[in-house]
Amino acid sequence: xxxxxxxxxxFTDDDFEEAPDTxxxxxxxxxxxxxxxxxxxxxxxxxxxxxxxxxxxxxSGKSAALLVDxxxxxxxxxxxxxxxxxxxxxxxELIGRARELYSKAxxxxxxxxxxxxxxxxxxxxxxxxxxxxxxxxxxxxxxxxQWIGVDELTQFKHEEMIDKLLSCxxxxxxxLPNHFxxxxxxxxxxxxxxxxxxxxxxxxxxxxxxxxTVKINGVERTFTLTRKWFxxxxxxNVTLVDNNPEYVAQLASLPDNMREAYLxxxxxxxxxxxxxxxxxxxxxxxxxPFPIPQSWEKIRGADWGYSSPAVCLxxxxxxxxxxxxxxxLAVNDKKDPNKCDAAEFGTRVxxxxxxxxxxxxVLDGSAWARRGESAPSAADTMIYQGCSxxxxxxxxxSRVQQKLLIxxxxxxxxxxxxxxxxxxxxxxxxxxxSTLELDKHNNEDINTDMDxxxxxxxxxxxxxxxxxxxxxxxxxxxxSSSPMAPINSVFGY
Ligand SMILES: Nc1ncnc2c1ncn2[C@@H]1O[C@H](COP(=O)(O)OP(=O)(O)OP(=O)(O)O)[C@@H](O)[C@H]1O
Ligand SMILES: [Mg+2]
Numbered sequence: 001x002x003x004x005x006x007x008x009x010x011f012t013d014d015d016f017e018e019a020p021d022t023x024x025x026x027x028x029x030x031x032x033x034x035x036x037x038x039x040x041x042x043x044x045x046x047x048x049x050x051x052x053x054x055x056x057x058x059x060s061g062k063s064a065a066l067l068v069d070x071x072x073x074x075x076x077x078x079x080x081x082x083x084x085x086x087x088x089x090x091x092x093e094l095i096g097r098a099r100e101l102y103s104k105a106x107x108x109x110x111x112x113x114x115x116x117x118x119x120x121x122x123x124x125x126x127x128x129x130x131x132x133x134x135x136x137x138x139x140x141x142x143x144x145x146q147w148i149g150v151d152e153l154t155q156f157k158h159e160e161m162i163d164k165l166l167s168c169x170x171x172x173x174x175x176l177p178n179h180f181x182x183x184x185x186x187x188x189x190x191x192x193x194x195x196x197x198x199x200x201x202x203x204x205x206x207x208x209x210x211x212x213t214v215k216i217n218g219v220e221r222t223f224t225l226t227r228k229w230f231x232x233x234x235x236x237n238v239t240l241v242d243n244n245p246e247y248v249a250q251l252a253s254l255p256d257n258m259r260e261a262y263l264x265x266x267x268x269x270x271x272x273x274x275x276x277x278x279x280x281x282x283x284x285x286x287x288x289p290f291p292i293p294q295s296w297e298k299i300r301g302a303d304w305g306y307s308s309p310a311v312c313l314x315x316x317x318x319x320x321x322x323x324x325x326x327x328x329l330a331v332n333d334k335k336d337p338n339k340c341d342a343a344e345f346g347t348r349v350x351x352x353x354x355x356x357x358x359x360x361x362v363l364d365g366s367a368w369a370r371r372g373e374s375a376p377s378a379a380d381t382m383i384y385q386g387c388s389x390x391x392x393x394x395x396x397x398s399r400v401q402q403k404l405l406i407x408x409x410x411x412x413x414x415x416x417x418x419x420x421x422x423x424x425x426x427x428x429x430x431x432x433x434s435t436l437e438l439d440k441h442n443n444e445d446i447n448t449d450m451d452x453x454x455x456x457x458x459x460x461x462x463x464x465x466x467x468x469x470x471x472x473x474x475x476x477x478x479x480s481s482s483p484m485a486p487i488n489s490v491f492g493y
Pocket of ligand 1: 034035036037038041056057058059060061062063064065183185237239240
């Protein structure tokens with residue numbers, strides 16, 4: 001329960017029974033403002049893990065518990081909490097509920113509409129915000145929050161957005177937690193990554209421990225992170241079921257899949273993702289950057305676009321044949337007001353690799369398309385200024401073959417490593433592989449209506465390697481028998 005006179009804690013009934021008389025007296029029955037009404041709300045509110053997800057069907061009491069959770073710390077002037085939804089209209093409903101609850105729990109609380117901020121009598125602050133784009137994210141960067149709550153986590157398509165938000169979560173006050181709390185229905189554009197982050201790692205209600213090893217000045221140190229998730233249904237919220245049987249009937253009459261999700265909180269198998277193998281093994285594939293040894297063979301692959309994104313990836317091969325995507329240049333995002341033309345793209349590619357020896361670059365063949373009678377093609381423009389390319393293989397069936405090739409690099413078992421590693425700085429590629437969907441009409445290929453430019457750059461580069469490549473083969477011997485012979489009949493290099 002949340003006591004009106006001193007709402008410094010959320011009590012479970014057991015807590016309350018064991019509490020000292022002074023506290024029992026301070027929180028009389030009539031002062032009760034809110035109490036958890038299900039075991040799952042109690043468990044969620046009493047979790048000590050750093051990241052906790054309250055998953056479930058409709059109306060199980062997730063948002064109510066999320067709003068209450070930070071209140072227990074609001075007697076501490078140092079608390080800065082942040083409640084997030086993806087968009088502003090969604091946030092309004094939550095703010096309305098918070099205003100009612102927070103003013104009852106802390107009668108002196110002030111609401112600053114412009115800043116969407118509650119200021120509690122102690123000085124503690126809880127901010128409400130939305131985060132639908134990189135620009136929105138900017139508002140929170142550089143701030144410090146001890147408690148971050150996200151309502152409807154699967155509405156966030158990219159895990160990266162949440163990870164960036166969580167980089168603002170830290171505390172120098174040891175009496176305050178560092179807690180990320182989230183709620184979600186089991187559907188939505190981000191269902192895949194949310195499922196992998198929580199559900200695929202452990203059972204409901206059990207602590208998940210994730211260990212990360214970091215090298216600091218040559219010494220390896222291990223850091224652990226704890227997570228937990230809970231499953232719930234509307235049947236946990238007895239009051240709602242008793243008072244609104246028609247609502248339950250309405251959920252029960254939904255089509256099969258939606259009924260499973262909304263009434264029973266069931267997570268449905270992921271469908272349509274083109275690279276499930278990437279998603280499942282992301283923790284093995286995405287790695288921290290390290291200096292690439294000079295002796296490793298390096299190539300680059302690019303997809304050129306002016307009105308659509310242009311992406312260049314740099315790949316290095318270790319002596320065992322594992323490929324490392326170690327650098328990315330991504331420009332001309334649709335929203336980018338400063339478009340980069342072919343000449344500038346070439347300049348930036350050369351600048352990024354500086355004095356590095358990159359064996360060759362492979363570029364989307366359409367970059368050779370003529371622009372008018374006399375204007376050079378985008379590829380010619382780049383080559384003229386020293387940024388050389390060979391055209392990518394666009395022969396019939398190459399799209400399907402190249403997709404299969406990427407799968408062969410991504411493949412790994414429980415005890416084996418994938419043959420591709422991607423530096424975590426290659427954001428476009430990681431986003432692309434995480435979200436690309438299959439073509440609904442041809443499940444051997446991806447849906448090309450999506451942002452697939454980084455994927456294209458990767459497949460062009462990987463497919464440019466001779467298929468009989470074996471790591472022990474000296475590079476020159478399979479590029480051509482003579483070092484001076486052109487490697488490609490269209491464009492010598
Ligand atoms: N402990 C509680 N005491 C009183 N009412 C509660 C409690 N928990 C939830 N409720 C009420 O039950 C209803 C549903 O709760 P809530 O909105 O939190 O569910 P939800 O799981 O977030 O639903 P959705 O999946 O639709 O977002 C709300 O009217 C809320 O006020
Ligand atoms: Mg809710």
